[in-house]
Amino acid sequence: MLDVSHVTKKYGKVLACNDVSFHLDPGSVTVLLGPNGAGKSTIMKSIIGFLKYDGAITVAGYTNKSTDARKVLGYIPEMPALYPNLTVSEHLDFLARAYRMSDYKDKANALLDRFELSDKKKKFGDELSKGMQQKLNLCLGLLPDPKVLLLDEPMIGLDPHAIKQLKDLIEQMRADGKTLLVSTHIIDSVDMLWDRALIMQSGQIKANITRAELEATGKTLEELFFEVTEGVNQEDMQHHETESGKE
Numbered sequence: 001m002l003d004v005s006h007v008t009k010k011y012g013k014v015l016a017c018n019d020v021s022f023h024l025d026p027g028s029v030t031v032l033l034g035p036n037g038a039g040k041s042t043i044m045k046s047i048i049g050f051l052k053y054d055g056a057i058t059v060a061g062y063t064n065k066s067t068d069a070r071k072v073l074g075y076i077p078e079m080p081a082l083y084p085n086l087t088v089s090e091h092l093d094f095l096a097r098a099y100r101m102s103d104y105k106d107k108a109n110a111l112l113d114r115f116e117l118s119d120k121k122k123k124f125g126d127e128l129s130k131g132m133q134q135k136l137n138l139c140l141g142l143l144p145d146p147k148v149l150l151l152d153e154p155m156i157g158l159d160p161h162a163i164k165q166l167k168d169l170i171e172q173m174r175a176d177g178k179t180l181l182v183s184t185h186i187i188d189s190v191d192m193l194w195d196r197a198l199i200m201q202s203g204q205i206k207a208n209i210t211r212a213e214l215e216a217t218g219k220t221l222e223e224l225f226f227e228v229t230e231g232v233n234q235e236d237m238q239h240h241e242t243e244s245g246k247e
């Protein structure tokens, strides 16, 4: 459903993505993990078509910058880009018009309810708290019901209620056959959610593993993460724990 093939992106001399390739199936949630600066946002922005890069990306068989790909591809950025002079309702109306959606009001209201924004419909973008902006950002990304959805650090800034609602929605979308790619640097925030994990560091994919493959190794995702990004293996960790136990 989503194919990333040999993508390389440089910002001047900075090699942000170095020959990145992966394939994601429908009905799956993939987490993209990596320390700050690993290249996660760069690969997400490349997929969504915001950046120029070398390599090829297809969505549902269409090249990612085509109109057909754009119809099925959604992106929820880390930083909400809201209009200060539009109300919450007007943001949703505006988006629905852009996507030529006619029958969207019930869905929009259900999303606002879910994220506890129903009583904020008449508030302007610049009257919303940071968390409310984050929630409206999610509603806007979810309203068109994309087949392939990229979420960049989606849990940051959300309260526990909204995190729970978002996790439920992600599971529902997976059950509906959608393809989800969730980038984060906070492993705990996605631990129960993923089917495949990609671990990125210094612009490269250092691990690409399914939940079943990881379970077969007996490692946790966190252990694999540190092994891959810091070269720490389990014996080192045990040693480290014993050493710190002595202190």
Ligand code: ADP
Binding pocket: 011, 014, 015, 016, 034, 035, 036, 037, 038, 039, 040, 041, 042, 043
């Ligand atoms: P992540 O999302 O994993 O934190 P990014 O994709 O934002 O990583 O960044 C990858 C690398 O590219 C970093 O070294 C970062 O400093 C650099 N970078 C990101 N955006 C730009 C930009 N617009 N101009 C120059 N360098 C950038």
